[in-house]
Amino acid sequence: METEIYYFSGTGNSLFVAKKLQELLPDSELIPIVKRIEENNYDIKGKNAGFVFPCHGLTIPIPVRDFLKRIEAAPVAYFFVIATRGGTVFKGFEVIEDYLKRQGKHLNAAFAINMGLNDPKLGYFAIPTKDELDTIEKNALKKLEEIQKIILTREEYQDKTGVSFSNNKLLNYILERLIPFMTHFISPLVKKYFYADPKCTGCGICENVCLSGKVKMAGSRPVWQSNVKCYLCYSCLNYCPSEAVQIYSKIWMKSYTAEKGRYPHPHATAIDISKQKNL
Ligand SMILES: Cc1cc2nc3c(=O)[nH]c(=O)nc-3n(C[C@H](O)[C@H](O)[C@H](O)COP(=O)(O)O)c2cc1C
Numbered sequence: 036m037e038t039e040i041y042y043f044s045g046t047g048n049s050l051f052v053a054k055k056l057q058e059l060l061p062d063s064e065l066i067p068i069v070k071r072i073e074e075n076n077y078d079i080k081g082k083n084a085g086f087v088f089p090c091h092g093l094t095i096p097i098p099v100r101d102f103l104k105r106i107e108a109a110p111v112a113y114f115f116v117i118a119t120r121g122g123t124v125f126k127g128f129e130v131i132e133d134y135l136k137r138q139g140k141h142l143n144a145a146f147a148i149n150m151g152l153n154d155p156k157l158g159y160f161a162i163p164t165k166d167e168l169d170t171i172e173k174n175a176l177k178k179l180e181e182i183q184k185i186i187l188t189r190e191e192y193q194d195k196t197g198v199s200f201s202n203n204k205l206l207n208y209i210l211e212r213l214i215p216f217m218t219h220f221i222s223p224l225v226k227k228y229f230y231a232d233p234k235c236t237g238c239g240i241c242e243n244v245c246l247s248g249k250v251k252m253a254g255s256r257p258v259w260q261s262n263v264k265c266y267l268c269y270s271c272l273n274y275c276p277s278e279a280v281q282i283y284s285k286i287w288m289k290s291y292t293a294e295k296g297r298y299p300h301p302h303a304t305a306i307d308i309s310k311q312k313n314l
């Protein structure tokens with residue numbers, strides 16, 4: 036295969052982008068990162084290798100980090116990544132470049148695409164209107180055509196867009212280091228992160244979509260097992276048909292999930308998400 040596109044997607048944005056990109060690249064294949072981790076298979080065989088995933092806390096998601104740390108990528112001559120995001124700055128390109136450097140490789144092209152925000156714990160979260168979704172999709176498809184040209188000609192490219200937190204450079208400097216650190220090293224240790232409220236009907240969808248295997252049904256109630264790592268994909272939260280999954284407020288952040296709606300990508304079903312895993 037000329038091009039392998041590895042993807043990770045909690046609510047379908049990155050899946051949409053990865054699928055559309057695959058249609059634009061001849062002799063290309065889509066490969067779920069979660070399946071590869073489950074199979075303990077880190078061999079990359081394409082001449083071009085791409086990674087498509089969401090921005091989590093300004094950086095790469097935990098399973099993408101775990102995968103990239105271990106890849107064996109000798110045949111690859113050209114690497115690209117696409118981070119989908121709500122719209123903030125993305126600091127994960129440097130992290131990926133660092134992992135590739137350890138193998139004597141280099142991240143050739145790095146892109147970010149703004150999509151619907153899938154984080155209802157935030158006070159400013161709002162479900163996009165139909166018009167907003169249409170605009171997001173139109174812009175994403177336009178950007179993918181530019182990305183296609185860059186990849187096919189194996190150009191070097193670094194996306195520098197994204198909104199900073201404030202005009203204060205020192206504050207941005209601190210937050211751009213603190214938030215990725217919290218996302219990778221503090222949030223996964225928080226014991227009481229999710230819970231199911233009384234609206235839960237016991238349907239089991241949260242277990243089906245859980246990409247790390249953390250959610251398991253115990254009778255008719257979901258349990259977030261404390262000994263299993265959370266990928267922070269928010270599939271359990273966004274695909275619960277009763278909107279019963281909630282995030283606890285933390286000392287450092289109030290959670291608005293009880294007052295907000297949910298965001299799965301309009302073309303991605305719970306089954307599409309669960310197909311990223313074997314089990
Ligand atoms: C835990 C978490 C953290 C996030 N952090 C950011 C962020 O720092 N910046 C941003 O622009 N979007 C952030 N988002 C939004 C997602 O990056 C965005 O909605 C993405 O397109 C979701 O892709 P997916 O549907 O493939 O999972 C975050 C989402 C989650 C669940």
Ligand code: SF4
Pocket residue numbers: 231234235236237238239240241242255256257274275276277278279280
């Ligand atoms: S998806 Fe929602 S309703 Fe179904 S079991 Fe999980 S929490 Fe309960």
Ligand code: SF4
Pocket residue numbers: 244245246247248249250259264265266267268269270271272
């Ligand atoms: S517990 Fe929820 S957020 Fe964590 S990996 Fe499972 S589905 Fe994703």
